[in-house]
Amino acid sequence: MCQELFCIRDLNVSSTCSYTTRSATMDGTICASGSICQLGSCNSTNLVQPDRCPFGDTFIYPSIIDFSLNSLNNRVSCAEAFNLILSLNRPIENYCNDSNFNIFCCQSCKS
Numbered sequence: 374m375c376q377e378l379f380c381i382r383d384l385n386v387s388s389t390c391s392y393t394t395r396s397a398t399m400d401g402t403i404c405a406s407g408s409i410c411q412l413g414s415c416n417s418t419n420l421v422q423p424d425r426c427p428f429g430d431t432f433i434y435p436s437i438i439d440f441s442l443n444s445l446n447n448r449v450s451c452a453e454a455f456n457l458i459l460s461l462n463r464p465i466e467n468y469c470n471d472s473n474f475n476i477f478c479c480q481s482c483k484s
Contacts, residue, residue: 375402375410403427426479433477438468451478 375398398404404415406421427431435441440461449457455478458465468474469482 375404375413375415405480416471426483429480431477433474437477451481455481 393394398410398413399418400409400411402410404410406425406427407421408415408417408468409421410416411418430451432450434448435453440452440457455465456469458468465482475482
């Protein structure tokens with residue numbers, strides 16, 4: 374992470390996303406829970422609070438859940454996944470308690 378810059382493009386916004394290996398992430402950038410980039414390496418520090426969700430929600434893919442996704446991109450946002458779960462009359466807590474699901478929707482599961 375500290376050697377490359379990444380971004381995640383919002384599916385609802387028509388913008389491009391790119392990454393580069395030409396410049397390292399800036400010192401002080403959070404690279405993991407309780408860690409920051411320093412001189413191109415991800416190091417533990419007491420300068421940031423440990424957080425089980427340092428990067429927020431990402432996307433849900435069919436391999437993560439036990440029902441079909443009706444999405445052109447074959448992935449949905451966590452909000453869309455929550456709506457699908459509720460439409461199937463399933464408890465969201467069961468999914469949030471699943472470590473595989475929670476990795477992708479950690480911010481939404483905190484709510």
